[in-house]
Amino acid sequence: ISDYESVRGKAQWAHTNLTNKFKENYGKVAWADGAAVNSNFLGFGLGASFYGFDLDAGYLNYGEKDKISLHTLEDAGSLIKPGEELLNYTIFIGKHNVWFGTAAYTFDAYSIGVDYVNDKVKFTVGDIKADEWVVRAGYKYNDKLSFKAWYSMVTEKDGDVKNKSDRFRFDARYNF
Numbered sequence: 001i002s003d004y005e006s007v008r009g010k011a012q013w014a015h016t017n018l019t020n021k022f023k024e025n026y027g028k029v030a031w032a033d034g035a036a037v038n039s040n041f042l043g044f045g046l047g048a049s050f051y052g053f054d055l056d057a058g059y060l061n062y063g064e065k066d067k068i069s070l071h072t073l074e075d076a077g078s079l080i081k082p083g084e085e086l087l088n089y090t091i092f093i094g095k096h097n098v099w100f101g102t103a104a105y106t107f108d109a110y111s112i113g114v115d116y117v118n119d120k121v122k123f124t125v126g127d128i129k130a131d132e133w134v135v136r137a138g139y140k141y142n143d144k145l146s147f148k149a150w151y152s153m154v155t156e157k158d159g160d161v162k163n164k165s166d167r168f169r170f171d172a173r174y175n176f
Contacts (some may be wrong), residue, residue, distance in 0.1 A: 005050045010058075012080055014041040016071050040071035041089070043080040052106050058082070066124050068093050084119035084152045085167055086132040094128070096123040102141035104136070107127070111138040130156040144175050 016039045022041060045058030060080060063069055071089040081087055082100035096173065097120045104113030116135040120127055131154070138148040149173045156163045 006048065008047045008129040010043070010080060012041065012043040014071055014079060015039070016041075016069055016100055018069065037064050037067040037069055037103075039067075039071065041071050041079060043077040046081050054081075054102070054104040054106070056100075056102045058088045058100055060087075060100070061096065062089075063092055063095045063121075065095045065122050066093070072074055083115050084134050084169070085154050085165070086105055086117050086119055086152075094123050096121050111140075112136065126159060128156060128158045131153060146173050147171065148173070 007100045018036055018038055035163065039129055041060070041061055041062040042046045043058065043060045045056055047053075047056035058080060062071065068091065070091045081089070082098075082102060087096075087098065098117060100115065100117045102113065102115045104111060104163055113136040115132070115136070117132040117134075119132075122131070136148070136150045138146065140146045149169065151166065151168045153166045154164070
């Protein structure tokens, strides 16, 4: 729209066609006999930037009930991946319905932000609900040196069982 205001959108579809080799090697183990299947990933994201603020929201849908699949060979590939710890596209089980939102503010060389991710995984025997909150901070010293940190809090609820985990990461990056 202008130098200080912009809107953006992203839509993605990915299909994983697992060949017989994957199914032979990974789908026939004792804990997953015949459970490896093809999968479709569908993702939408909308965002806006204005005067230092960045806001994004979206929806992701992938997987199949009670089945194992994958979409990337590393943590995210080029797929939409909000949060830090909750979503894993390298191997997953169940049908995932994910809603997410992010907000960030950048001023001078500093940035702060927060992400929220809500993942509902469907299984025949019941659903697992998970939430992740991520708090971010960054500082860009110059074009070559930058610092970033994030703190992630994940809560998973499977029936009456509730699990919590958290993780902190600090990056100092120098580009040659």
